[in-house]
Structure formats: C-alpha cells, structure tokens
Amino acid sequence: MTQPSDNAFVWAWLPGAVQPVVAGRINRLGNGYRFIYGESYLARPDAISLYGPELPIRSGWIDPPDGMEMAGSLWDASPDSWGQRVIIARLTGKQGREADAVNLDRLTFLLESGSNRIGGLDFQVSATEYVARADGATLDELHAAARALDEGELSPALAAVLVHGTSIGGARPKVTLVDGDKHLIAKLTMSTDIYPMVKAEAAGLELARRVGIDVPPSRVITSLGREVLLIERFDRPGPGERRMVVSGLTMLGYGDFLGARYSSYPEMLDVLRQRSKYGEGLGKQLFERVVFNIAIGNIDDHARNHAAFWDGHHLELTPAYDLAPQPRSGGEARQAMDIGRDGSRDSQFVVCVNAAQDYGLSRAQARDIIEYQVVTIRENWDDVAELLRLTLVDKNALFGRQILNPYASYDLKL
Template identity: 25%
Template sequence: MEERPVGTFLEASDGAISFEYDKAAPAVPISLSLPRGGGWPRRSPSLLLDNLLPDGENARRAMMRASGAEGMDAFSLLDGADSSGGLVFSLGEDYPASFGPILPASADEIGTRIANMRESPDSWWDHDSRIRYSLAGNQPKLSLARVGGVWTWPNAGNPSTHILKPSVTATADAELIEAADMRLAGLAGLSVPQAGVAEFSGERTYITERFDRKRLADGRVSRIHMEDLAQSLGIGPEDKYKVSAGQVLRLLHTADESDALSYSWLKRLALNTSIGNADAHAKNYSVILAASGLSMSPMYDVLTTTYWDWVDPSLPMKIGGARYAQQVTASHWAKLARANGLDEEHVVAVARETAGAVLAHADEAYRDLPADVHDKLMERLKDANRHINPIVPQGTDAEASASATAI
C-alpha cells in the first residue's frame, strides 16, 4: 500500500489463509476486519481477498484465462492486478511498481469489449497477461486508466481511473438512469464522483471516475485505500444481501464512538431508500481508511432498480422493520435510531430532508432522459417517498406538490 509493504497473506497446506502485518506497516489497518492488534476470526483474511474478485465462477474463470493466471484462487487472480482500494498484491518479494509497458486502449478495442459484454457477460476479457484488473460484483464491467489524455489498460503498476458499466438486455437504459441518479444524489447533498454516459465506437456505456484514486501533481495516479462493508464486517460476497442496517451501525459505532460515521452512512441509506434502490447491499457502501481517520466513501452504484418491473422491490436492509421503500415512515427511521442508540430526531430529520431533496431535484437530474424514462422514474420516486412526509427545500416546485402524510 502506497508503494510500501504492509503485510503478507499466507496459504497453509489445508488451504486456510492467514495474514501477518509487516513490522513497518502503518497504524491504519488494511481492513476493519483485520485490526492491527490481531485476534480476528480465522476466515477473515480469505474473505477480504474474496471480496475483491467478481462474484461468479464464470467471470473468475474468464479472468484466469485472459491473464494467464495459474488458477481461479485469489492468490493467482490478484497477483499484479489493479483492484479496488489501495492494496496491491504480488506473489513475488517486490512491490510490482512496474508491470510491463503501459498499453493504450483504442476506442475500437473498448467498444468491442462493451459489445461482447452485452452478448455474453463473461466473454469480454481478451487474453493479454499485461492487462490485469479485478472488479467485484455480478454486473459485467471493466476498468480503464486515463494517462496523458489517452485511455490505457490497467494493472498493478498502472492504476485504473475509471469504471465502465454498459447495460444489458434485462436492464435497458441502465447507463442513462444510473448517470441521472448519480446527478440526483449530488444535487441532494451527497458526495459523488464524476459520472456520465460515454460512447466508444458507437457502443454506449455508463462511466464513472474512481473515488479510490487520486491524480498527483506530476500526472501520476495513486491509490486511496478503502473497503466495502462486506470486507469491514468480515463476511463473504455471497452474504452481502444478509447484512442488516443494525449490523452496519454496530460496526460503525465500534469504529467511531462519536457516531459521526453512523450518521454519515444513514444519509446514504436514506438516499438509496428514497430513490427506490433495492440493490443497495453491504458491498454498495465503502469506508475510506486513512491516517487522518475513517470516513464514508462517496456514493456509487446509485440506481433506481424499481424502474424495471421484474426487479424484487424489497430493500436489502429493512428500515425499522419496513421491507419496502413505500412503506417507510418517520416512525420506522425513529425505531432504527432507537434500537442503535442514536438521536431519533436527528435520524428522522436526515431521512425526511433527504427525501425532500430527492423530490425537489429529480426533475433537474432527469431532464435529459427520454420522456418515457423520465416520467416512469418520477412515478417511482413518488411511490418510494409515499409515507415519509418529506421536508422539501423551500421555494422549489416540489414543495407545492409534496402532499404525502406521515403514518
């Protein structure tokens, strides 16, 4: 991390993976699940690595074939790869500061991979051992590095700067909707990276800058260390939908007894609830770990999933027992606060004000969308905030139309 050794993962003969911090490692842990003082559960190191890889076996097999890795295990796939956060992994003794030449990525090459993703989500890796990156999750996506105004392929020595996510048939127009929802989150007062829609040789895709990267004055890119909440909790990616809001709040309170981190996260949870994002699981929130302290990352994967009628609308994390966004009231937020020792009035205000900001700025965020997409999204937002009694900013058009009543 930051071009210095921080520790070693070791695999035993029985396949168990352990971790040892380097004596010169900084005081900041590489994960909340691997505290500097030790004493973590036996599986925590392996689960941390597993969360850096794609969820599906087919995607991991494609990674193995494309990169020339010896196997589908984390050691093989993460060796020399560009992955999320600030950690870089090497099977050798040296930090892989240089991993071969920086390879330009032409618009045609990128467009071809995007097209391949639409046809077969696991077929978009082309064989080249010098291109190595890993992105977690189920959705097909790729990462690129912008170097000197030129798109290039990433690896351990060339940190990616952007992530591309094209829509597939089942989620048509997802790239347009996610870009608009990210604008909405920013207008509602949340921290978001730059994001939008781009085309490569006629192939359209959602594109976002990475918030876990920083461009230095000399033009180089450095990595910022962060981890998603599944890594923080020490669970595997297969359990990301099983995490409750209470579990997250207990974790964040342990890490920050002032609860500033907890309130910051609750605003993110409120945003996802208010836009009807029924896919906001534990891996869709991240913590930045820095010497200056812990903070919640900017938002990402912000998407009104209820736009598609086939998507299960139930929330991954219930709000005070409410399973669906349109059921959530101020009382449910108060119940969640009370159960976790937080200020009820503060939490309720955060939820209602976030809902109000979403409704107030939705038309502006969605203005460039096709009319049918715009109108359906607006209906979904009204439905998601049906009973929260939103506090709409004064002087906005949405204030006049806010007629929902708390239950």
C-alpha cells in the same frame, strides 16, 4: 490453463506513498488461506495493519476469521462476478453458461486480475519485484471486448485486453481506465438491459449530489454508440497514491454474500463509530444514505456496496457509490440490509422513522431528512432528466416506479 498457486505476495501502498511495498504473504492451507506479515515490513516505522480487526500487525501466521476462507480485507480487492467471468474466459475459453461450471481458486482470481484494483493492495508472485498488470487499453477497446464477452464471442486477444481493465467488483460490466492523472471506472451498457441502467445510475448519482450526499464526480459519454457512465475513483487521492478500502461486508465480519442475509445498517454504524476518528454525525450520514436508497429504488444496497477508507488505525466512510435505481414492476420491495435493529427491511420511509433512534436521531429529525430528500428529488427530476438526455419513455420508466415509488411513502404523510 494456469496451475493454481499456493502463495501470493501482498503489496501495499502505505498512506501518502506513491510506490508499493511488500507487506506479507498469503498461503493456501487446506480449503482456506492464511496470511503472514513480512519481517521487513514489520520492521518499518510506517507499517500499518492491512485491517486491524482481522489482520492485526504482528509476527506469525494469521488464520482467516471463523467461517471465512480468506480475510475479508484481502478478498475485498478481488474482482466480483463480472471480472471473474473475464478471467475464466481468458484462462479456459469458456463463456456464457459454460463458465458457470468453472471453479477457479481465490488466488488465481487475485493474481490474474489487473493491478489497478480497488483500494491500496495488489497481489504478485514475487516478494522482491513489483510488476504491475497495467491498464493500457482505450475505452473503446475495453468496451468492444466487454460486448464480445456479453455476446459469448470473446477472442483470446480481446480477453487479454479486457482483463487488465477488469479488476473491480460488481455483477455488471465495468472497467478501470486511466485518463491523464484521473483514474476512472467506466460502467457499460449491456445488450440485455431492459431499461437505461447506465443513465439510471447517472441519475442516482446526480440526485444524490443535489440532496447533499457525498458522491464522486461522474458523467455520461458515448462509446461504440452506447452510453457509458464514467466515475472518478475516490481511492486514488493523488498521482501514484492509493487509499486502502474495506467493504461493509468486511466491517461486519462476513466473507461472502451469504452474510448479506444478516447484514444491518445499525451494526455497520456501530463498527464505524467504534473505529472512526470522528464519530459525530456518522449516524445522520448513514441514515441519509438509507433514505436515499429507498427514495430512488436502489434495493441492491448490500454490504459490499458500502465501504470505508482504512488508514491503519481508523475507518472513514467513502463517498457513496452504486446508487442505481433497480428494475421493479410493482410496489413492495425490501432493502438488502436491515434498516432497524428489529430486522426491518421494507423499502418504506416509515421504517426509517421507526428506526431513527438506532442512528441517534429523533423521529422529527428523521422526518425532516426524508421530506427534504423527497422534495429535492421532485423539484430536480426534470432538470436531471434533461441533463442526462433521458427520453420521455425513460423518464416514465424511472419516476414513480423506481424513483419515489408510492410504496416508499405508504403510512407516512409528508
């Protein structure tokens, strides 16, 4: 097993650049990790902060924000639970429940995950030589390895293949792919899925397009006899380029999911308005996403499932992602983030109308947005289901349960 490292060098793709430069160093200090910009980086005329609010560009060590082990903008580039399971399996051989007892340190996860991670950062053991942990496997190879891990039968050889494609967050299996000049995220079907999760998310993305929400191109294909959702990456604007990205969790100043209980859409909007180049329309844009999450039954809309591009000076909302209807047996549900400043989270459109002023909207404007989305989803559902080849059973499992569950419209006549 790899010995924990006390240092890692942070390499960054500056805006418009096709090659990374070393920006600074992470150093373990007690139970936390501090950061320092390199003097050569500070001397660059094009140097930018990795995220100004917590890592302002200056000399000297920068401690993590209070209550956090590491600056959120650095930890945003880490793999989440799925990717961590892959790394644990490769380094320790432990899988399934045995892996739950393994505690690896944060630098190990950053240094052992693939280099084609979300955003514009990577982590290396060297300050002078950048060596990418490259993606070289095919989708079928990655899919086979993911299935083996899911079944507790991941071999060392398959683990070595899988880790390079697994440098992104999330609880479900997903891998990164490069297809020519396109960078893709492949979301995989699990044997334990109780309903078609991959096609459900594909439906969420397609419905989002039809109501006018900005989402990346996507399509469903088949690999090893199972559906795979391919999504084009929005953090790869051109050949060799990468865009820096920070999560909603980082924007709100929280370091992990314990902060989710305090997360709030209006407070995230406050941050975006403060640091966005163009503040006009942000409230309506975010409000539309809240309404849509309720409309399709996506209650996994926690702060790490929202993000913004960072160019060193300004934030800009990324396209929406992880728009997946969630399994749901009954009616009542709550969103993962506060919808209004009063702390309301009930997954109901009336809550959105009552919170309209928090987004700079009138109640009438809020109702118009809700009505437009509901009508558009209803009118397009059959076409979307046909496009994705949903069976009648799948359609019935989604529509009226997850998508446009009656609970969403209680107390609000449309």
